[in-house]
Amino acid sequence: MNWLWLLLSYLIMETIINVVFHIVSRKLKSDENRVLSVFKGLLERIFLITGLLLGFPQVIIAFGALKIGTRFQRNSKISNDYFLIGNFISLMAALIFSQLAVLLLT
Numbered sequence: 456m457n458w459l460w461l462l463l464s465y466l467i468m469e470t471i472i473n474v475v476f477h478i479v480s481r482k483l484k485s486d487e488n489r490v491l492s493v494f495k496g497l498l499e500r501i502f503l504i505t506g507l508l509l510g511f512p513q514v515i516i517a518f519g520a521l522k523i524g525t526r527f528q529r530n531s532k533i534s535n536d537y538f539l540i541g542n543f544i545s546l547m548a549a550l551i552f553s554q555l556a557v558l559l560l561t
Contacts, residue, residue, distance in 0.1 A: 461556055477489070492541070499542075500552075504549045518546070522542055
């Protein structure tokens with residue numbers, strides 16, 4: 456039963472995040488591909504949540520290093536704001552969800 460609650464809470468979290476993402480990307484008038492950005496965000500959160508649940512908090516460092524490494528070529532203010540907001544949302548969601556998962560599964 457806890458797995459069902461965990462899956463349901465994950466789906467709710469992803470829905471909320473993607474609604475917020477849609478609103479923010481429209482306000483910033485981002486020219487990035489939204490479908491690709493949603494997919495990348497989903498993968499980021501799965502990576503972070505999995506690492507945190509398996510007891511590897513170093514995934515946060517790896518996440519930061521990967522994100523910084525992929526941003527060297529861009530220099531747009533809107534793109535950088537979009538990037539930071541997305542990263543903070545992904546990281547916070549992963550941290551909150553991993554703690555929720557620990558509570559539900561114990």
